[in-house]
Amino acid sequence: MSESRERTLQRLRNMVAIRRFEEKCAELYEAAKIHGFLHLYIGEEAVAVGAMECLRPQDAIVATYREHGHALVRGVPASSIMAEMFGKVEGCSRGRGGSMHIFDASRRFFGGNAIVGGGLPLAVGLALADKLQQRHQVTACFFGDGAMAEGEFHECANLAALWKLPVLFLCENNLYAMGTALERHQAQPDLSARARSYGMTGERADGMDVEAVAESTARVAAQVREGNGPGFIEFLTYRFRAHSMYDPDLYRSKAEVEQWKQRDPIALFQARARERGTLSEADVTAIEASVQQEIEAAVAFAEAGTWEPVEQLLADVYTPPETR
């Protein structure tokens, strides 16, 4: 298989996996199998898929509460994520975190953070640890346009640039901070211009185009790896679903949503790949079938999972003495 065909199939599979996984999550939420807050990434898949392929296993990732897609692409098993959302002890965070707190330290996936902007300082610290230990790796920090209004963005951009830390700031600009439109929360809506004001590389990329995402990330990540300090990319994207399952989605028009759906990242990429001849109808069918199977297995795993005994309630608040 040619490299380009292999990459095409991988990208499509990753995007389809996120889409179908989250459609299943929404269904299971309605069925009261998943509870709490559930924030779907549907529509934004190209960002996680395109950006994540530029990262190496030793790189660190800090994400937001809308992080199922990032976790899946990073290789956190769908079964482990699904079990977490069910609240089962077999979940990646032993049922302590739920949808917003997917962790997998073995893959250097440092969560799921439910405080907007709360993960940014952690990313700066992870990058500082790498720099102090002369490890040549980067920390990718995903956050939304809403986080750009938090003081932490300013503080972290300043500190990472000042100390030349290898942080890849990846802003998923889906145009809304929950229900508040970008032009209603940002005095400077050109977000990469703000990043550049700290003296770091700042780009804007089409977040609906997985190839554009990968191309931009590869370029900026390469600069960050050279040790010249952080880089920033604003991915212009859009979520097709409401902010969370609680959101009646009254702050934007149906027409606007429909217009963005015309640029569905999966359909867009499929059409282009078909046109190029690197993808066939049979490939699409095979991907859908394999994803379907993976999700069914994940749901079965979560269903079969067990509840942590209540006697374990206080476990892991502190490190147990015997493991120190």
Add this chain to the structure above:
Amino acid sequence: MSTVRTTYRECVREALREALRRDQRVFLMGEDVGRYGGSYAVSKGLLEEFGSERIRDTPLSESTFVGAGIGAAMGGMRPIVEIMTVNFSLLALDQIVNNAATLRHMSGGQISIPLVIRMATGAGRQLAAQHSHSLEGWYAHIPGIKVLAPATLEDARGMLWSALQDPDPVLIFEHASLYNLAGEIDSGAGAVPIDKAAVRRAGTDVSLVTYGGTLYKCLEAAGELAKAGVQAEVVDLRSLRPLDTDTVLASVRKTHRAVVVDEGWRSGSLSAEVMARIMEAAFYELDAPVERVCSAEVPIPYAAHLERAATPQVPAIVAAAQRVVSSHV
């Protein structure tokens, strides 16, 4: 064993120096810890000795340098973050409460945060309302972190290393009035346990339970009480979370009377927690209701006489102890 003459400030500095020498993963960061030498001169000389990679001056970005400490701990370092004072720690409250305290549990035990955060605390220097907080009791409310209040030279010297050996986040509150405290310390002084309270003066008639800056006020009060024939026992909590209830209860079972002294505001204070625990576990041991001496419920004022009136003072401690001793149930 020989002793050396030293101060609380020098003890903390020596503890930092020892940690930086013994463990290459240790580094210190915070506002003005390097070139300035620390706003309380605690880290003076360390930049020259250890260099700017390990003694890191930060911008005035409390949330981010505390969060970066958490991230660096996740990345295998052993950071010591200095927040100039507890007052500024409020700008980092989100990182401490929402990240440092939660990440281990919320990740199902996958992540440890071996981080130490030091800060100055307390009133008494006419710095007015925004620079005189004693919020360590607030922090002690939060599961997932540990909270220490070294009050003696030995603890200033020895708690830091123990805190660094702890795989979980530890906050150390240094009462600003103690930095100039001078005295003799064992020349070989080193690490001390960080989960036990200590009896600083033995007595039989009433237990004065305190920590941090008010320890010396309690010891002074105990001296005055002795002149009046009342033998007060002074218990230094040392660790506010976990709270060593056993040592407090053992003292109360001996004296049957207690006064809790805490520079925090009375309502919802650490003193309330200590009193509740005594009531829960030793109610029938008590010969009188437990009293407490706390800060008045007012933003700490600037004027010296008002500041004194707002915070626990020796005469109030003596009076409370006398009331408790003369009262019978």
